[in-house]
Amino acid sequence: MKHTISVLLQNKPGVLSRVTGLFSGRGFNIESLCVAETLETGTSCLTVVSKGDDAIIEQIMKQLHKLIDVIKVTDITEQEYVEREMVLIRVKAESHTRAEVLRIIDIFRGKVVDVSAKSYAIELTGSASKIKAVIDILRPIGIKEIVRTGIIAMPRASKNK
Amino acid sequence: MGKITGSQAIVRCLEEEGVKIIFGYPGGAVLDLFDAIDQSDFVNVLVRHEQGAVHAADGLARVTGEVGVAILTSGPGATNGVTGIATAYMDSIPLVVLTGQVPRPLIGNDAFQEVDIVGITRPCTKHNYLVSELDDLVPVIREAFHIARSGRPGPVLVDLPKDLVASMLTYPEKKPIEMVSYQPTYQPHSRQIAKACKLIMKAKRPVLYVGGGVILSDADKELTELARKLDIPVTMTLMGLGAFPGNHELSMGMLGMHGTYTANMAVSECDLLISVGARFDDRVTGKLDDFATKAKIIHIDIDPTSISKNVKVDIPIVADCKIALTAMNSWFDAESDFSLKEEAARHAPWFKLIREWTEKHPLSYEEAGDIIKPQYVIEQFDRLTGGNAIITTEVGQNQMWAAQFYKFNQPRHFVTSGGLGTMGFGLPAAIGAQMAFPDKTVIDIAGDGSIQMNIQELATAKQYNCPVKIAILNNSYLGMVRQWQELFYDKRYASTTMDVVPDFVDLAKAFGAVGLRATTKDEVIPVIKEALATDNVVVMDFKIEKEEGVYPMVPAGKANTEMLLV
Ligand SMILES: Cc1ncc(C[n+]2csc(CCOP(=O)(O)OP(=O)(O)O)c2C)c(N)n1
Ligand SMILES: [Mg+2]
Numbered sequence: 182m183k184h185t186i187s188v189l190l191q192n193k194p195g196v197l198s199r200v201t202g203l204f205s206g207r208g209f210n211i212e213s214l215c216v217a218e219t220l221e222t223g224t225s226c227l228t229v230v231s232k233g234d235d236a237i238i239e240q241i242m243k244q245l246h247k248l249i250d251v252i253k254v255t256d257i258t259e260q261e262y263v264e265r266e267m268v269l270i271r272v273k274a275e276s277h278t279r280a281e282v283l284r285i286i287d288i289f290r291g292k293v294v295d296v297s298a299k300s301y302a303i304e305l306t307g308s309a310s311k312i313k314a315v316i317d318i319l320r321p322i323g324i325k326e327i328v329r330t331g332i333i334a335m336p337r338a339s340k341n342k
Numbered sequence: 343m344g345k346i347t348g349s350q351a352i353v354r355c356l357e358e359e360g361v362k363i364i365f366g367y368p369g370g371a372v373l374d375l376f377d378a379i380d381q382s383d384f385v386n387v388l389v390r391h392e393q394g395a396v397h398a399a400d401g402l403a404r405v406t407g408e409v410g411v412a413i414l415t416s417g418p419g420a421t422n423g424v425t426g427i428a429t430a431y432m433d434s435i436p437l438v439v440l441t442g443q444v445p446r447p448l449i450g451n452d453a454f455q456e457v458d459i460v461g462i463t464r465p466c467t468k469h470n471y472l473v474s475e476l477d478d479l480v481p482v483i484r485e486a487f488h489i490a491r492s493g494r495p496g497p498v499l500v501d502l503p504k505d506l507v508a509s510m511l512t513y514p515e516k517k518p519i520e521m522v523s524y525q526p527t528y529q530p531h532s533r534q535i536a537k538a539c540k541l542i543m544k545a546k547r548p549v550l551y552v553g554g555g556v557i558l559s560d561a562d563k564e565l566t567e568l569a570r571k572l573d574i575p576v577t578m579t580l581m582g583l584g585a586f587p588g589n590h591e592l593s594m595g596m597l598g599m600h601g602t603y604t605a606n607m608a609v610s611e612c613d614l615l616i617s618v619g620a621r622f623d624d625r626v627t628g629k630l631d632d633f634a635t636k637a638k639i640i641h642i643d644i645d646p647t648s649i650s651k652n653v654k655v656d657i658p659i660v661a662d663c664k665i666a667l668t669a670m671n672s673w674f675d676a677e678s679d680f681s682l683k684e685e686a687a688r689h690a691p692w693f694k695l696i697r698e699w700t701e702k703h704p705l706s707y708e709e710a711g712d713i714i715k716p717q718y719v720i721e722q723f724d725r726l727t728g729g730n731a732i733i734t735t736e737v738g739q740n741q742m743w744a745a746q747f748y749k750f751n752q753p754r755h756f757v758t759s760g761g762l763g764t765m766g767f768g769l770p771a772a773i774g775a776q777m778a779f780p781d782k783t784v785i786d787i788a789g790d791g792s793i794q795m796n797i798q799e800l801a802t803a804k805q806y807n808c809p810v811k812i813a814i815l816n817n818s819y820l821g822m823v824r825q826w827q828e829l830f831y832d833k834r835y836a837s838t839t840m841d842v843v844p845d846f847v848d849l850a851k852a853f854g855a856v857g858l859r860a861t862t863k864d865e866v867i868p869v870i871k872e873a874l875a876t877d878n879v880v881v882m883d884f885k886i887e888k889e890e891g892v893y894p895m896v897p898a899g900k901a902n903t904e905m906l907l908v
Contacts, residue, residue, distance in 0.1 A: 190523070191522075191523055194472070194474070195460065195461075195464070195472075198461070198464065199464060202464055202465055206465050236650065236654075239650065240647065240651060243646045243647040244647050246646070247645070247646070247647050249468070249469040249489060249521075249523060249524050250523055251523055252522055252523040
């Protein structure tokens with residue numbers, strides 16, 4: 182099963198390679214990985230999506246926590262959460278498909294961020310399933326290039342918060 | 343306070359951390375550092391190869407429990423140390439390794455003798471640092487010692503750019519170390535302790551399975567108390583030997599690939615396995631699906647990643663072994679329902695079975711007239727040193743025979759590369775141990791192959807008056823590999839014979855050491871006696887039975903009950 186794991190870490194030189202080295206060295210899989218600073222200077226939040234049975238995910242969590250620079254590890258998938266990914270897609274848009282592409286983008290609340298005679302570059306955010314749906318629909322029209330950020334995620338606030 | 347150089351600050355910092363002996367090798371990037379060390383009170387041991395420096399620091403750490411320190415130069419000096427660092431990492435040995443680095447402005451430019459040693463050692467250190475700001479220098483070294491010795495110990499490397507070490511700084515006051523992201527768990531959960539103890543009181547066929555963690559946390563007394571209080575038989579891993587007296591009636595000896603028949607049978611048949619400071623390594627468990635299948639498992643370990651990594655456990659206890667065992671002992675002391683008599687009565691049929699196994703297949707070997715059997719040599723060392731010598735080993739058959747036939751009665755007396763299995767470890771480790779305890783007998787049980795891997799350290803031993811005794815069990819083979827070829831490759835001995843081997847007696851003399859040789863059984867005892875009475879480095883060349891095997895043996899991937907016996 183897929184798990185989204187959130188890792189709070191000290192923003193020290195080499196910390197990212199400690200994390201990725203751990204995954205490659207122990208044969209854990211990385212589906213996507215995102216990292217950026219938090220509000221506190223000196224700490225970053227890393228979101229990694231990995232696949233594995235419960236025992237593997239348990240090891241991943243423990244091994245991450247064992248890294249000296251890691252402050253906190255949470256398996257977001259264990260609770261209610263929101264996840265988002267952003268994609269930039271350059272899709273073919275020639276005279277006969279231009280209108281259709283715009284309609285599709287509109288349905289998914291995407292934005293056109295660059296226009297040329299033969300293509301649109303569009304920006305889209307959403308859950309993994311939404312992104313997949315957009316890609317599936319646009320693919321027959323012709324996707325020329327795609328860049329994805331990978332997933333970031335956050336637990337939902339409990340009701341009384 | 344006046345300013346001092348970075349290297350003087352490092353020296354002061356090492357003094358504060360209680361360091362007395364340093365193992366190292368100089369070079370351009372650490373000229374300043376060695377200059378400062380030369381003007382300090384440290385004993386500075388100049389080895390002959392950087393691997394030797396790290397192994398020697400490791401040997402010192404294993405016998406004393408203190409942090410071992412090695413100082414290497416940049417580039418090849420640092421890379422030569424990597425095997426030593428990985429060896430310490432696999433066995434959780436506390437080390438601080440200081441490496442020189444090219445000056446900061448040159449880093450990343452492929453400068454002369456530049457290597458990214460922090461990148462190279464990231465997967466084989468507990469943590470590592472490249473110090474890039476002068477203000478960080480002393481705090482980082484303090485943190486390195488803290489990390490190395492706390493929690494599950496391990497080696498920490500600190501890479502020191504040359505210009506930084508030569509800069510002037512004001513020495514910072516010592517402050518308590520606070521690290522939000524590193525807080526090892528020492529205290530066990532009291533509920534887990536109670537659960538474990540209740541389970542122990544129900545067990546009919548319990549086994550204590552003891553690893554190196556018990557030695558690292560100095561918990562041997564607490565462990566012995568628990569075993570005796572509850573009448574539980576004990577088996578030890580290679581790293582755990584000495585945690586419980588080897589000649590005690592509750593000891594079943596080592597388990598695993600070359601463990602005793604009794605220990606392996608007991609683990610397969612037990613109904614409760616109490617694992618303390620061990621990590622269910624594949625050399626211990628054999629085929630995982632068949633390991634301790636009838637048992638509930640209690641696992642005490644300071645490292646949460648060790649728990650349920652290979653074998654799912656029923657009661658995990660994340661804690662320091664000593665604190666957890668103390669808590670268990672107190673729990674039983676306070677428990678009115680508990681009595682040793684009842685425990686012993688309940689376990690009586692279990693001990694009967696255990697005795698039967700030992701009678702059926704004791705640890706043994708076949709005599710062969712005049713020919714020297716390696717097991718006999720180890721037995722004689724055990725007898726003639728009263729089981730009280732510090733034994734280091736190389737790797738291979740020699741290591742396993744030492745583990746099987748020397749009865750370790752105290753912790754921190756068996757120094758062996760368990761996790762990495764590093765040939766060439768034993769001699770430098772013996773030097774480290776001897777530097778720490780000049781008055782103890784230190785013996786390196788060696789193979790003819792392994793000893794050639796760091797033979798140059800004989801010169802170090804000689805220079806620093808370390809009267810280590812090296813016992814080469816000379817079978818003219820890379821014996822352990824040959825044994826696998828004999829059993830699993832139709833006796834095709836590919837690359838396991840060395841046609842040219844030095845005359846070890848002459849070689850010893852060339853180093854200013856004493857060389858002795860035994861070629862027949864009756865020469866063994868006189869050679870050992872002479873060696874033990876000699877106040878010099880001694881190399882003993884025991885020409886042993888060439889094709890002797892180590893038994894019992896669990897073939898790789900087989901269940902522990904499928905042992906090949908003598
Ligand atoms: C550095 C290193 N290289 C290779 C090995 C693989 N290896 C394990 S045991 C062994 C043979 C050791 O031969 P020797 O030192 O003569 O010991 P013996 O088994 O004959 O007692 C070898 C090559 C190793 N453990 N370490
Ligand atoms: Mg040999």
